[in-house]
Amino acid sequence: MYLSNEEVRLLDTAVKYFEVGFRSYIAEVIIQKYDTIEKYRAAINSKKSTFNGGSAILSGRINALLSNLSQERQIKKVYKLLSETNNNCKNNIKVEIKEEKSDAYILVSELISITYVFGAELFSDMIQRFSSREEYMYLAEQYRTIRNNLSHPEASISDLNYKETDKFITILKGYIDSKYFWLASKDELQKVLDGLSISINNSVNIINNLSMLPKQKNKFVCRTKEINLVKTYLTGNELGFGRMHYILITGFGGMGKTALITEVIMQLIKDHNNKVLRDDRWFDFILFFSAKEEVLDIDDTNGKINNYRLRSQISTLEDIKQEIRKYLGTDDLIEYNKKGLIVIDNFETLTQEEKEKINNYIIYESNNSIQYVLTSRNEEHIDTNYQLKLKTFNEIEGCDFINKYLEENALTIELTEDNKKQLVKLSKGNTLVLVLSLHRLNQGIDISVIEKELNSIGTETVKNIVSFMSKNSFDEIYNQFKGEEEIVERILQILVMYDDPIDRYSLMILSHSDMNIVDQVVNALTAGLVLEEQREEVQINEFAKTYLLIKFRPNKIEYISKQQMISEYKRDLTIKKNKLQDCRRKNPQIDNIFKEWQPNNIIDELAILEAFEAYIYFNVGFVTNRKTRPNKKYNLKQVNEYFSKIEETSTHPYIYAQKARILLPLLRFKSEDNELIKECLQDSFEKTIISVETQYINIKGTISYASILRELGRFYLEDSKKKDYNKSANYSEKSKEIYEKTNKIDKYYYFTLRNLAKAYTGLYEYTKEKEYIIASLKLWNTIQNESKFELKNLKIEAQKQISFCIENV
Numbered sequence: 001m002y003l004s005n006e007e008v009r010l011l012d013t014a015v016k017y018f019e020v021g022f023r024s025y026i027a028e029v030i031i032q033k034y035d036t037i038e039k040y041r042a043a044i045n046s047k048k049s050t051f052n053g054g055s056a057i058l059s060g061r062i063n064a065l066l067s068n069l070s071q072e073r074q075i076k077k078v079y080k081l082l083s084e085t086n087n088n089c090k091n092n093i094k095v096e097i098k099e100e101k102s103d104a105y106i107l108v109s110e111l112i113s114i115t116y117v118f119g120a121e122l123f124s125d126m127i128q129r130f131s132s133r134e135e136y137m138y139l140a141e142q143y144r145t146i147r148n149n150l151s152h153p154e155a156s157i158s159d160l161n162y163k164e165t166d167k168f169i170t171i172l173k174g175y176i177d178s179k180y181f182w183l184a185s186k187d188e189l190q191k192v193l194d195g196l197s198i199s200i201n202n203s204v205n206i207i208n209n210l211s212m213l214p215k216q217k218n219k220f221v222c223r224t225k226e227i228n229l230v231k232t233y234l235t236g237n238e239l240g241f242g243r244m245h246y247i248l249i250t251g252f253g254g255m256g257k258t259a260l261i262t263e264v265i266m267q268l269i270k271d272h273n274n275k276v277l278r279d280d281r282w283f284d285f286i287l288f289f290s291a292k293e294e295v296l297d298i299d300d301t302n303g304k305i306n307n308y309r310l311r312s313q314i315s316t317l318e319d320i321k322q323e324i325r326k327y328l329g330t331d332d333l334i335e336y337n338k339k340g341l342i343v344i345d346n347f348e349t350l351t352q353e354e355k356e357k358i359n360n361y362i363i364y365e366s367n368n369s370i371q372y373v374l375t376s377r378n379e380e381h382i383d384t385n386y387q388l389k390l391k392t393f394n395e396i397e398g399c400d401f402i403n404k405y406l407e408e409n410a411l412t413i414e415l416t417e418d419n420k421k422q423l424v425k426l427s428k429g430n431t432l433v434l435v436l437s438l439h440r441l442n443q444g445i446d447i448s449v450i451e452k453e454l455n456s457i458g459t460e461t462v463k464n465i466v467s468f469m470s471k472n473s474f475d476e477i478y479n480q481f482k483g484e485e486e487i488v489e490r491i492l493q494i495l496v497m498y499d500d501p502i503d504r505y506s507l508m509i510l511s512h513s514d515m516n517i518v519d520q521v522v523n524a525l526t527a528g529l530v531l532e533e534q535r536e537e538v539q540i541n542e543f544a545k546t547y548l549l550i551k552f553r554p555n556k557i558e559y560i561s562k563q564q565m566i567s568e569y570k571r572d573l574t575i576k577k578n579k580l581q582d583c584r585r586k587n588p589q590i591d592n593i594f595k596e597w598q599p600n601n602i603i604d605e606l607a608i609l610e611a612f613e614a615y616i617y618f619n620v621g622f623v624t625n626r627k628t629r630p631n632k633k634y635n636l637k638q639v640n641e642y643f644s645k646i647e648e649t650s651t652h653p654y655i656y657a658q659k660a661r662i663l664l665p666l667l668r669f670k671s672e673d674n675e676l677i678k679e680c681l682q683d684s685f686e687k688t689i690i691s692v693e694t695q696y697i698n699i700k701g702t703i704s705y706a707s708i709l710r711e712l713g714r715f716y717l718e719d720s721k722k723k724d725y726n727k728s729a730n731y732s733e734k735s736k737e738i739y740e741k742t743n744k745i746d747k748y749y750y751f752t753l754r755n756l757a758k759a760y761t762g763l764y765e766y767t768k769e770k771e772y773i774i775a776s777l778k779l780w781n782t783i784q785n786e787s788k789f790e791l792k793n794l795k796i797e798a799q800k801q802i803s804f805c806i807e808n809v
Contacts, residue, residue: 002270021181024089081106139168148410207285219408251390253469254432257375284338317357347376348472398424426454428543501537536600607650611658653691660684709735713755725762732756777805
């Protein structure tokens with residue numbers, strides 16, 4: 001939890017009281033040992049040339065401090081300020097301490113660095129009051145961080161940070177003599193600490209298990225928008241925005257899901273304690289349950305990144321209900337009419353069966369006054385009111401995160417802008433990888449070492465990150481495709497190895513999979529943020545490719561074989577692309593088709609080109625001429641074979657429309673297979689409509705689509721197995737509407753009116769409703785009165801139909 005504003009004020013007072021004694025003691029020890037600047041300079045330089053820190057972490061950290069302290073400017077500044085501090089203590093001269101004036105007095109960071117460097121010979125007794133040198137350094141760094149945060153207005157200090165600072169102050173207060181505490185006595189300091197302890201231990205007066213919250217050692221930064229969003233969904237707002245019963249937070253491992261909801265809870269408690277959050281928007285209880293199985297952290301002995309196993313707090317619904325009974329006295333929450341918040345962290349580690357049970361418990365067995373927040377690495381199929389997806393940082397966001405993290409956590413690391421950009425790039429914008437990298441840098445590990453580790457797939461660091469990040473990340477997909485795991489892995493392998501955006505057809509061909517499964521896997525990976533969609537192509541998110549899907553890379557021999565297959569496929573695709581460009585140069589009509597039919601990607605364009613060439617391939621123009629038949633004939637089987645190959649590559653509506661255009665002459669000018677041709681024609685027309693209405697909706701307002709609708713209207717009047725006046729009228733009406741909206745009134749518009757008029761006449765004969773024959777008469781009159789286009793045969797037909805309509809009206 002965060003300290004309230006009053007508690008922060010008390011902590012600030014305690015730190016200032018303590019710091020006077022700490023500064024005075026350190027200053028006297030150094031000045032007594034090195035009574036001239038020359039002796040101090042010699043000691044610092046000697047330390048720099050001979051230092052051997054033992055542990056890799058401590059050695060690197062102290063060497064970095066020595067490099068700073070041994071600069072001549074620092075030697076002069078530090079020695080001068082130590083002398084002044086020592087003199088002030090002796091003479092009880094009160095000096096206001098302000099961290100921002102770094103040349104006016106010695107900084108806390110410099111003071112602590114001196115105790116590290118001269119720890120063995122000058123401060124060993126003091127450091128031995130701690131369990132180890134490592135504990136002293138850890139608590140000293142926590143103190144320095146808190147001291148830095150307290151200098152900022154509206155500082156957010158967690159209770160964990162306070163406890164570590166309190167421990168550091170208490171241990172050293174017991175060691176440092178009272179004479180050094182000349183600003184405020186030890187008793188006055190203790191009184192402030194006691195008051196602070198009482199206040200903090202009584203800050204949350206609702207039922208809770210907040211001791212189970214993950215210990216946030218470092219200050220949470222960024223994600224302000226997401227935090228405010230979740231807070232609003234949990235408490236509502238002054239504008240009357242209501243609370244949400246059920247929220248899911250998703251994102252890759254290490255994205256900060258647990259840290260985010262922890263931060264939300266801590267901020268809400270702080271808001272309530274500071275009277276910012278009204279009582280009627282507060283909770284009667286807050287419970288946090290974790291299913292986390294492992295954590296990724298830095299090994300204190302060698303500074304490397306390792307996985308550490310954890311014992312899960314819960315793994316079943318019964319575990320959750322047992323915990324709820326412990327705190328609320330009941331697990332029957334349907335009648336529990338109190339406001340509460342229950343968090344279930346790392347939901348992805350639970351079995352599918354338990355997930356379903358928990359979801360049903362939340363939906364059907366919990367009062368709406370109780371709110372739930374779940375976190376998961378997966379896109380869970382549960383009935384939430386809202387889902388928040390945490391995404392990786394881009395370069396700008398990542399650099400901003402680094403700047404804020406360094407400032408808020410008081411990490412003394414010098415990074416160039418290029419260094420920051422490189423860290424963001426190598427971490428793929430993952431929060432945890434960035435944080436661990438920054439802390440390793442702060443421990444003295446060189447940035448070149450970190451860059452080399454993150455840049456190499458086979459390093460122990462990357463292996464540990466991959467093991468942690470990929471755990472449970474694909475459970476949802478495997479659950480969806482039980483028994484077909486091998487196919488899923490083939491698809492994932494191609495995604496890993498294909499460096500460019502890839503369309504689903506290519507993915508199907510290269511993975512030797514069924515299109516239906518490819519579609520489902522791609523949809524699941526896209527929903528889970530593993531894939532990024534670019535029109536009809538997909539590409540693996542950079543983070544997922546490095547830290548999630550790397551486990552699916554095939555062995556070396558298989559890798560070479562698959563890479564060769566992919567290269568050959570790309571080479572063939574390049575040849576086809578070159579052919580396409582050549583055809584577009586030679587035949588402007590193809591460009592007009594692309595403009596009108598709006599293909600989504602290169603695969604669509606290649607498929608359209610093949611469908612376009614079918615008209616020439618089958619000599620359709622000659623077939624439609626009753627007087628001259630071509631030497632080369634074609635039939636239904638040949639058309640189906642030709643187009644089946646194209647349809648495997650794309651579902652673009654032009655393909656089905658072109659097939660229908662090829663089949664119409666067969667139906668009207670050839671007698672064999674008429675019934676089969678009609679079935680095939682109807683299928684092609686209907687597929688065209690479905691493709692436009694569901695996938696290629698941008699085509700809906702084009703003249704090309706109006707033409708297809710016109711032909712389909714005619715088909716149901718004249719060519720289908722059974723005339724369907726309703727369908728004919730429906731398609732003809734849509735075609736007419738497009739012509740009129742686009743103001744493209746040509747002769748084909750009047751053929752559309754003819755189809756619609758005949759459909760209305762048919763509906764009149766079937767229903768005997770006068771509205772149809774009146775509408776039909778109006779359309780025939782419009783055709784009859786047209787003078788701009790040559791419509792001789794159409795007008796002859798119109799004259800006959802007008803007479804029929806008048807008789808029946």
